[in-house]
Amino acid sequence: MSLMLRTTTALALALALGAGGPAFADMDAAKAFLDAEIGEMSTLSREEQEAEMQWYVDAAQPFQGMEIKVVSETITTHEYESKVLAPAFSRITGIQVTHDLIGEGDVVEKLQTQMQSGENIYDAYVNDSDLIGTHWRYQQARSLTDWMKNAGADVTSPTLDLEDFIGVQFTTAPDGELYQLPDQQFANLYWFRYDWFNDEKNQADFKEKYGYDLGVPVNWTAYEDIAEFFTGRDLSHLGVDGEVFGNMDYGKKDPSLGWRYTDAWLSMAGVGSKGEPNGLPVDEWGIRVDENSRPVGSCVARGGATNGPAAVYAVTKAIEWLQKYSPPAAAGMTFSEAGPIPAQGNVAQQMFWYTAFTADTVKPDLPVMNEDGTPKWRMAPSPHGVYWEEGTKIGYQDVGSWTLMKSTPDDRAKAAWLYAQFVTSKTVDVKKSDVGLTFIRESTIQSDHFSERADKLGGLVEFYRSPARVAWSPTGTNVPDYPKLAQLWWQNIGDAMSGAKSAQEALDALCEAQEKVMARLERAGVQGDIGPKLNEEKDPQEWLSMDGSPKAKLENEDEEPKTVSYDELIKSWSN
Numbered sequence: 001m002s003l004m005l006r007t008t009t010a011l012a013l014a015l016a017l018g019a020g021g022p023a024f025a026d027m028d029a030a031k032a033f034l035d036a037e038i039g040e041m042s043t044l045s046r047e048e049q050e051a052e053m054q055w056y057v058d059a060a061q062p063f064q065g066m067e068i069k070v071v072s073e074t075i076t077t078h079e080y081e082s083k084v085l086a087p088a089f090s091r092i093t094g095i096q097v098t099h100d101l102i103g104e105g106d107v108v109e110k111l112q113t114q115m116q117s118g119e120n121i122y123d124a125y126v127n128d129s130d131l132i133g134t135h136w137r138y139q140q141a142r143s144l145t146d147w148m149k150n151a152g153a154d155v156t157s158p159t160l161d162l163e164d165f166i167g168v169q170f171t172t173a174p175d176g177e178l179y180q181l182p183d184q185q186f187a188n189l190y191w192f193r194y195d196w197f198n199d200e201k202n203q204a205d206f207k208e209k210y211g212y213d214l215g216v217p218v219n220w221t222a223y224e225d226i227a228e229f230f231t232g233r234d235l236s237h238l239g240v241d242g243e244v245f246g247n248m249d250y251g252k253k254d255p256s257l258g259w260r261y262t263d264a265w266l267s268m269a270g271v272g273s274k275g276e277p278n279g280l281p282v283d284e285w286g287i288r289v290d291e292n293s294r295p296v297g298s299c300v301a302r303g304g305a306t307n308g309p310a311a312v313y314a315v316t317k318a319i320e321w322l323q324k325y326s327p328p329a330a331a332g333m334t335f336s337e338a339g340p341i342p343a344q345g346n347v348a349q350q351m352f353w354y355t356a357f358t359a360d361t362v363k364p365d366l367p368v369m370n371e372d373g374t375p376k377w378r379m380a381p382s383p384h385g386v387y388w389e390e391g392t393k394i395g396y397q398d399v400g401s402w403t404l405m406k407s408t409p410d411d412r413a414k415a416a417w418l419y420a421q422f423v424t425s426k427t428v429d430v431k432k433s434d435v436g437l438t439f440i441r442e443s444t445i446q447s448d449h450f451s452e453r454a455d456k457l458g459g460l461v462e463f464y465r466s467p468a469r470v471a472w473s474p475t476g477t478n479v480p481d482y483p484k485l486a487q488l489w490w491q492n493i494g495d496a497m498s499g500a501k502s503a504q505e506a507l508d509a510l511c512e513a514q515e516k517v518m519a520r521l522e523r524a525g526v527q528g529d530i531g532p533k534l535n536e537e538k539d540p541q542e543w544l545s546m547d548g549s550p551k552a553k554l555e556n557e558d559e560e561p562k563t564v565s566y567d568e569l570i571k572s573w574s575n
């Protein structure tokens with residue numbers, strides 16, 4: 001659905017609900033919303049939908065006329081919430097919601113400002129679950145576990161059904177408390193041109209050159225061969241015009257560059273320890289914690305892995321592939337600028353591609369779509385690097401989640417909590433997921449609607465129904481202060497991307513900068529007995545000679561290439 005269509009829908013809905021009138025809780029408005037927007041696209045029957053809406057009408061009575069502000073990053077899912085669901089909620093409940101859409105970096109900045117100042121900037125935030133370690137340690141976010149039992153019990157929906165959310169394991173801290181409620185969830189997966197890979201000429205030429213079958217790469221060696229094979233290849237026999245590239249990425253020195261590495265590059269390379277959802281004691285950021293979850297180091301000299309051989313290998317390969325096999329403009333692109341490029345039809349594969357772009361990559365007029373509405377591309381698990389071991393995290397899931405800060409007054413927090421539950425409710429979730437394709441509920445994933453739509457989504461539904469999805473996870477609790485540490489990544493990785501520093505030099509600077517932040521937190525004591533407590537430095541070789549992460553440099557980082565048939569992979573998921 002285009003933005004224009006979503007906006008039109010929102011306007012039509014507003015008219016149907018009588019926009020411009022006084023605010024009041026209204027079941028008639030709820031029924032008009034269900035008629036205009038939901039229909040049968042829900043896992044609930046119409047009777048169940050109305051019962052759920054009646055609860056919101058009743059629960060909102062004390063807050064009628066209140067104006068609240070919430071914020072999220074700008075992605076398709078949140079655009080739908082802001083333009084369609086927020087006005088509907090306002091008409092149904094009488095609570096006037098302004099749902100701001102800003103960049104992800106700006107969301108984190110606003111949240112950080114509220115944490116530092118105590119000023120109630122927003123009444124609720126959709127922020128990544130990557131901040132779970134921050135929220136747990138600083139104790140400035142409300143424990144939703146406590147909230148739902150006590151102060152927020154009267155505004156907690158009886159049909160919320162937390163067990164139906166697939167991401168709550170990522171928003172629960174080591175203390176067993178839930179700090180965030182998932183609102184949207186997407187993974188980084190391998191993206192490739194299924195039609196090009198199945199072309200007989202391409203298959204024969206690849207087999208002749210490399211000695212093995214063209215297919216989904218299992219490891220980075222195979223990915224590199226495929227990138228080399230397609231870059232500059234003449235695909236006119238498939239009707240492809242223009243230059244072809246075997247890789248897509250981005251490299252601009254921008255906050256989004258950091259996400260690329262903290263999200264997935266290092267985990268795919270095999271930087272972290274074994275363990276799911278995140279490696280312990282060393283996570284994919286290379287941060288080590290002790291048995292009490294206290295961060296003890298980032299550099300190899302303190303037992304971390306941020307500047308270890310696996311991390312250097314990851315950054316080196318990323319830069320090499322960006323330079324050799326990607327469109328020349330990619331090096332100067334950000335996350336949002338690079339996202340649409342594969343859909344333009346001249347890219348063979350992308351190491352990791354965020355499934356948040358699915359909605360914009362299945363539009364019917366794109367060169368990567370067939371006339372029957374099926375895609376010419378597919379998504380599959382990303383390949384892993386040579387340092388990766390079975391049982392280690394292999395990929396990232398973004399879990400944008402509702403967070404209530406303690407600095408928000410109780411009445412405003414209650415009103416915001418009602419809105420957070422409304423936009424994640426079973427009544428609306430199938431429709432919201434149909435628009436944004438960022439699944440949060442098992443019931444939605446397993447719904448008849450997505451069984452019917454699966455062949456139009458390039459493997460997204462199959463992935464989320466498969467056992468593979470549990471190996472993809474957000475940043476875990478090893479990171480003690482996400483806002484402070486995340487900004488260090490793009491600045492230092494950017495130095496490697498530009499050639500100002502080698503990969504090793506950039507990562508040395510990065511881990512030292514991370515440890516400086518952790519040392520300040522330790523001295524300040526603001527995180528109590530779960531805050532950082534840095535190890536004494538040792539000879540790095542002592543750590544590298546031990547089992548697990550950090551891992552010693554391998555003599556040969558080019559393992560035997562391996563590919564699998566996509567169709568066989570999909571079959572294995574359904575067995």
